[in-house]
Amino acid sequence: MKSVRLIVPALALLALTACETIQGAGRDMQSAGEAITTESQEVQSGL
Template sequence: MHKKIMMIGAALAMTALAACETVQGAGRDIQTAGQVVQQESVEAQTGM
């Protein structure tokens, strides 16, 4: 029984770590998209 709990705990820990990396990557993608939108709006306002 103790071994089964340890295995489940390890699986949950690995899943949590993978989720953190996914969220971090999504955050970077959203930040990059925001920068592109900001640059495009500056160009549209200045008529470039």
């Protein structure tokens, strides 16, 4: 029973950390997409 008391909070902490990591990766991908969009618009306007 003691091991369950240790494992459950550890798993919860791991899940929260994973969510934050995935959220950060999503923000990075969004920023990269915005940069690509901006660059492509600049190239198209220069044609």
